Amino acid sequence: MVDPAADALSLPEDWPAHPDQSLSLNRMGSFDWDLDTGLMHMDEVALDVFQVEPAEYDGRPESLARNVPPSESVRLDAMVTQALKNGSTHYGAYFRIRTREGGLRWTHTQGFIRRDETGRPRRIIGIVRDATQELAESTARLEVDAERRRQTSVVESTTAALAHARTVQDVIDVLKDSHGLEHLGATSVVMGLLEAGRIHLVADGPEGSFVPGTRYTRVDDEYPMSEVVRTLAPRFIESAEDFARSYPLLWPHISGLGITSAAYLPLIAQARPIGALGLLYSDKYGFTTDDRNVLVALGSSIAQSLQRAMLFEQEHDLAEGLQQAMLPRRIPEVPGAQVAVRYRSARLGRDIGGDWYDVIPLPGGRVGAVIGDVQGHDTHAAAVMGQLRIVLRAYAAEGHTPATVMARASVFLRELDTDRFATCTYMEVDLASGVVQVVRAGHVDPLLRDADGNCRRVPVQGALPLGLSAEFGALDYPVSVIELDPGQTLLLYTDGLVEQPGADLDEGMQWLTALVRNGPSDLHLLADHLCDVVDERGGDDDVAILLLRRRGGYTPQAGGRLQQHVAQSDPEALRSARHMIRAAVRAWGARERADEIELAADELITNALLHTDGGAVVTLRMLTGPERRLRVEVEDRSSVLPRRREAGEEGVSGRGLLLVDRLAEVWGVESRGSGKCVWCEFGLPERPVDGGDIRPVGGPGTSQGGKFRRSQEG
Known part of the structure; x- marks a missing residue:
């Protein structure tokens, strides 16, 4: 029997290994996703699995999206959403990410969903790991493929991804990243759209495979896309010899790509062709009946999505053009x-x-x-x-x-x-x-x-x-x-x-x-x-x-006018008028007479509100001439002229016009068609050459429904 004490002496100091070390050595990273704030903590190993530098990550899952193909992102989001809704506590999935070199690599994630006492999900704690080695094994890959095929067909998965495509480029991206095309074994995809009797190539095969002169081709040219658009029937090319024999103009340009077979499908929407799709294979020979049926169904789904994207782009361009024209x-x-x-x-x-x-x-x-x-x-x-x-x-x-x-x-x-x-x-x-x-x-x-x-x-x-x-x-x-x-x-x-x-x-x-x-x-x-x-x-x-x-230092031409209506039962409008007078007087360079002008204007406004029915209209004018003069006018609807009277020693009213008479250089009364106008004028000093300090002071006023107008007197 082994002595535990003696046996312990021979064990390493770091035995047993810490769980973090075990995860790191096996290229397993961990994450903690707080669903309330949307923040997701990722350790360094997890970020490395996603091919993201720590400095590039801001704690938001969206920061990882650029390394996940759109079709994979849609599938993962749907799976997590379903797990959150149906009360599950666990989920797991294989998906692909883009590597720094531009390729794709298999990854696996597994998460545990924490819920509160009401069953509402609060956090997801899980791991991500590099699954390249695992899925490279044929048995594991077959198990994954079998599970995928049990869950959905190729057409269904591709259609689900295409449902999120809004533009033609979105459709192209889905086709290049779609699992459906991968399961079909296609090496690359080419697609052309029918435009004014010509086929415009909008997506070509692998980089460097573009054939000069094929960006725009005629429908009657001897190319596979032209043929399927003319005949509205798919064309399955089962061997390299078949390709070379059927399309001698195209084959010399792509023979070096190792193409062994190809499938060209007409894209038909509402009983008319809108383009063609080509799938090129490098390790496939011939097409079974099931292959052909799946590809035809796939072509129909792609055509519907493509037409929807084209209509969206046309409508969006029209609306955006209209919007820009209206601005x-x-x-x-x-x-x-x-x-x-x-x-x-x-x-x-x-x-x-x-x-x-x-x-x-x-x-x-x-x-x-x-x-x-x-x-x-x-x-x-x-x-x-x-x-x-x-x-x-x-x-x-x-x-x-x-x-x-x-x-x-x-x-x-x-x-x-x-x-x-x-x-x-x-x-x-x-x-x-x-x-x-x-x-x-x-x-x-x-x-x-x-x-x-x-x-x-x-x-x-x-x-x-x-x-x-x-x-x-x-x-x-x-x-x-x-x-x-x-x-x-x-x-x-x-x-x-x-x-x-x-x-x-x-x-x-x-x-x-x-x-x-x-x-x-x-x-x-x-x-x-x-x-x-x-x-x-x-x-x-x-x-x-x-x-x-x-901007500072701006001085408009003299002769400006400021005007505001003061309602009889609106104290805020009176406050706003006082604020307007104070700001304008100081802006026009009459700071030293601001108190006098404001007091005289206030007396005229108060008289109009107290002794007439209805509100008053206050107008400030900067008069031009040999000397600068500021004129204050207060209009009301009463035709009764004001009169100056002595207030007496005990009187609390009657001093308004006396104040105006003392403060202003001149004042008077004018009859108007609907009432009268009481006015007074003040002489102002010449404005300093540099404009002086014209910044208005005082807190902002607010007019409750008052009318306030300024215009230029010519």
Whole structure:
């Protein structure tokens, strides 16, 4: 009997081996996939099995997808999804991955599904290993093939892979990677599409096998593809001698490839040929009846998928062309601002959408910026978008206030023969003062990036989307007022930029804010950066982006006008008017008289609201002439003229016009057709040569449904 103590003295120090060492030595890697966060931990051996460097892996399963052929990825996803749904605790599968040299290698994965007390899957813990040696053994390979053939036929597996093909190139990729073609033993595939009486070769055999002069061939040429298109019958070439005898023009160019047989199939959809498919074999001689039946069925499935892909590409090209035609051909130069716009169509999804942007030059150094999204993803959405963009531009150019522009656009959309609605944000930016009026119709909030790169969300009051607000009679769009300093950038965008699967809108906004904050400072590079992220992520929605940065030192011509309506029962509108006056006065170089002008204007507005019925319209004008003068006008609907009176020692009112008289150089009253206008004027010092400090100060004001207009006095 062996003494355990004595026997232990002869054992190695690392006995027994650690499980990690056992897995590593046998080229088995482990993974831990957290289903709640989507993160998958892969150890170094697992990454090596997938041919991925640790520095290239970001913890997302999608990072491994580029090394897995599409057909394999579809099959694995379906298997894992089924295991998660049917309550299984284990799954396992063989699949192929691409090696660094470009070849394919067999791999095996096995996973254990952990579920919580409710049965919901939470994690998958498993292993991956190199199965090349295992499947190289004939017995093991036959067992795998037998299991595959028991599960599905060749036609079914290929059809399942083709179901995910959206473009002609997708179909070609599926055919080159499909297990169905591998089980048939085909060395390579060639495919041609029928175009205007000629056959266009869109996929050829192995690299270096292209035959010069065969990219485009006629249907009556003596080539196998031409023959099957003419006869609509498959052509099975059973030997190299048969190939050389039947097609003497083609055989000398491919005789060095070791081709022993070939099958050419007509691709027929809706009783007409759309192309031809060729399968070339290097170790097959002859075709059995079963082989021929499978290949004919395969050709029919491929033809249907190919026609669907061709129709998709045609419709997508048409819709994208329509979308591009509806967008502005060019963005005008905007003095005092830098503008960058981008549009990206959906990388997933069938059709184009109704996203749009626009930049509208306005009088008086102002500019309108629009971003919008019409409901739906089809040509109808693009057509509605084009009409809506044109009318919104027309309303803005006519000089209407932002709230009126949106209300009229909503009525227009409601009166169209469509059931679509649209979200939209319209901004009117005064580039001299930095005052920005924002109207939001069901759209996402804009972002504001400071000159130092800091970025934040700008909460803007909103109303119903265009079309819906007219339908429900809610056309009172609130106008929010913000200030844009020199160097600051406004970012307008559609929801396709922030909406991500499995994440809510707030998470998407936080992600976008961080992306903009860490992005390039150059406006066009930042726009390209955002689009690159969109391209990498894909998605089923279009994206439109508009960036507007205010430049410093911009001074428009004198003679500008700012105007705002103040409702009688709207204290926020009064606050917004005061903010507008303060920002404009300081932007026009009258900082030292800002308090006097604001106080006089406030007295005139208050008098109009207290002593008349209805609201008041406040107008600020910069008068041209020998000296710079600023004029404040307050209009109301009452024809009763104001009178100056003494308030008395104990009086609490009656001092308004006395203050105006003391503060202003001159004041007066004018009768108007529907009421009167009380005005006062202030002399201003000459503006410094360098423009002085024209940055407006004070917090942003918000107008609850007020009207606010600025235009250029000629």
